[in-house]
Amino acid sequence: MAAKHLIWFRHDLRVTDNKALSSACADPQANVIALYTATPEQWKQHDVSVRQIAFIHQNLVELQHSLAELGIPLICHTVDNFVDAAKWVLNYAKEQQADALFFNRQYEWNEKKRDEWLIEHASPMHVHTFDDALLLPPGAVTNQKGEMYQVYTPFRRAFLTQLTVTDYRSLRAPAQRSKPLEIKTILPLFPHEDQNIAQSFPAGEQAALKQLRQFCAKKVTDYQHDRDFPSINGTSQLSPYLAIGVLSPRQCINRLQAENPQFLDYPDSGAFTWLNELIWREFYTHLLVAFPRLCRHQPFIHWTQYIHWNDSPTDFEAWKIGQTGYPIVDAAMRQLNTTGWMHNRLRMIVASFLVKDLLIDWREGEKYFMTQLIDGSLAANNGGWQWSASTGVDASPWFRIFNPTTQGKKFDAQGTFIRYWLPELNGVPDKYIHTPHEWAEENNIAIDYPKPIVDHKQARLNTLDAFEAGKRNSLKYDK
Numbered sequence: 001m002a003a004k005h006l007i008w009f010r011h012d013l014r015v016t017d018n019k020a021l022s023s024a025c026a027d028p029q030a031n032v033i034a035l036y037t038a039t040p041e042q043w044k045q046h047d048v049s050v051r052q053i054a055f056i057h058q059n060l061v062e063l064q065h066s067l068a069e070l071g072i073p074l075i076c077h078t079v080d081n082f083v084d085a086a087k088w089v090l091n092y093a094k095e096q097q098a099d100a101l102f103f104n105r106q107y108e109w110n111e112k113k114r115d116e117w118l119i120e121h122a123s124p125m126h127v128h129t130f131d132d133a134l135l136l137p138p139g140a141v142t143n144q145k146g147e148m149y150q151v152y153t154p155f156r157r158a159f160l161t162q163l164t165v166t167d168y169r170s171l172r173a174p175a176q177r178s179k180p181l182e183i184k185t186i187l188p189l190f191p192h193e194d195q196n197i198a199q200s201f202p203a204g205e206q207a208a209l210k211q212l213r214q215f216c217a218k219k220v221t222d223y224q225h226d227r228d229f230p231s232i233n234g235t236s237q238l239s240p241y242l243a244i245g246v247l248s249p250r251q252c253i254n255r256l257q258a259e260n261p262q263f264l265d266y267p268d269s270g271a272f273t274w275l276n277e278l279i280w281r282e283f284y285t286h287l288l289v290a291f292p293r294l295c296r297h298q299p300f301i302h303w304t305q306y307i308h309w310n311d312s313p314t315d316f317e318a319w320k321i322g323q324t325g326y327p328i329v330d331a332a333m334r335q336l337n338t339t340g341w342m343h344n345r346l347r348m349i350v351a352s353f354l355v356k357d358l359l360i361d362w363r364e365g366e367k368y369f370m371t372q373l374i375d376g377s378l379a380a381n382n383g384g385w386q387w388s389a390s391t392g393v394d395a396s397p398w399f400r401i402f403n404p405t406t407q408g409k410k411f412d413a414q415g416t417f418i419r420y421w422l423p424e425l426n427g428v429p430d431k432y433i434h435t436p437h438e439w440a441e442e443n444n445i446a447i448d449y450p451k452p453i454v455d456h457k458q459a460r461l462n463t464l465d466a467f468e469a470g471k472r473n474s475l476k477y478d479k
Contacts (some may be wrong), residue, residue: 003030006093008037008103010124012132012245013059014205015066017170019130024102025174032177034074035092036060037085038190042110045081046378047370049198051340052244054195055203055374057118057188059246062204076189082114090118093125101125104132104358107285109295134282135168135249136244138289148290152394155286156279168250181322197374200339201240208241212252216259221236223270230332231416236274237341239375241283249278284383294382297363299391303474307466310359318453319354323422325452327434328408329353331421333457340374345411351388351400357459359466362389390467401460405450407433424448
């Protein structure tokens with residue numbers, strides 16, 4: 001009698017280079033069934049954006065078709081949360097009398113607890129788990145004491161050393177197991193709010209691989225320069241696919257190496273610079289496992305919890321909707337609100353502005369980003385916010401505060417990006433695009449754009465005082 005194997009998909013929505021799927025299909029005689037559990041209530045608790053949920057659905061539909069071509073059915077079931085998901089998978093496995101369950105590991109706290117519970121209760125069924133979402137699994141890169149690095153540069157050095165002795169070749173898609181299956185489902189696979197995001201991020205692994213190939217063949221050459229300028233289409237824009245596993249990091253580095261065989265020897269190259277971004281992604285995920293408190297809204301640097309934040313809902317709302325009076329900040333926020341994606345340089349600028357100009361708790365910004373981002377990822381989003389807020393590992397020094405006007409002049413000198421998202425400033429000359437009210441007052445012209453909600457120079461002093469007070473308070477309360 002043929003064995004029955006279940007493959008449980010989560011954030012690994014692809015048939016190519018999928019370790020769990022390949023292993024589930026290793027026995028050519030096994031009957032393979034694919035599962036997916038949608039968890040709307042859990043997603044809501046985790047602030048997953050409606051855009052990302054819609055993107056998951058679009059890619060799940062593509063996955064269903066890819067699996068059907070291989071002769072593998074996809075069963076999608078909706079439950080409230082992760083606990084119910086694990087229970088349903090076990091119940092389904094018992095109904096099917098499955099011999100084995102295969103899945104790729106997830107590293108966030110709730111996800112790990114869900115999987116630990118399932119493994120504990122799975123007997124007599126065998127459970128096979130795999131490190132698939134990263135180039136190197138958490139715990140593989142440690143310092144001489146066997147501990148996780150807390151500074152990025154030595155982590156990267158050790159990471160690259162380890163990577164060179166690791167087999168990171170991509171796996172082929174499994175062979176077809178039977179004649180293609182007919183898909184009869186016309187209803188949504190799970191309830192979701194439909195979003196028109198196909199133009200920016202077409203669904204499916206073929207679309208993701210096409211974008212990866214084009215980036216590595218054309219844009220990566222100038223990436224080290226172009227990536228900082230939001231008016232230039234110079235980034236990969238692959239983060240939404242990586243976030244839900246339509247693309248693997250192994251596919252990224254293999255394609256990068258195919259186009260740039262010697263790139264590891266040239267650390268100033270565009271190809272190496274992009275690899276650096278992939279390693280930052282790994283760094284933040286490794287940290288999440290080594291320091292679980294990062295999953296629980298806690299700062300890495302302990303004393304920063306004593307900072308007294310500004311809880312002004314008016315200031316926060318102005319930041320959210322792009323009405324702060326600082327053009328580069330407002331243009332960036334309108335890009336986020338409209339598309340669900342934001343250029344990485346701008347993520348740093350708007351995060352610094354929220355925390356160090358408005359003195360609003362970084363966790364408010366982290367949460368808002370997750371509710372909007374199509375590429376939302378707990379590790380990357382938390383890591384980025386804690387870096388900008390100077391509360392995290394290897395963070396920007398707390399006394400380093402971006403001047404939003406200077407940042408705008410540096411990275412959008414002619415205001416090309418600003419004018420695209422702030423059409424009300426189209427008539428403002430380049431010289432004044434970052435200080436439009438200065439031009440308006442000099443020429444006695446009224447513009448439909450708010451004046452700056454905060455004076456940067458004074459805000460900087462206030463922030464320095466608040467951080468210094470937080471440090472003093474920690475000495476007082478932590479005795």
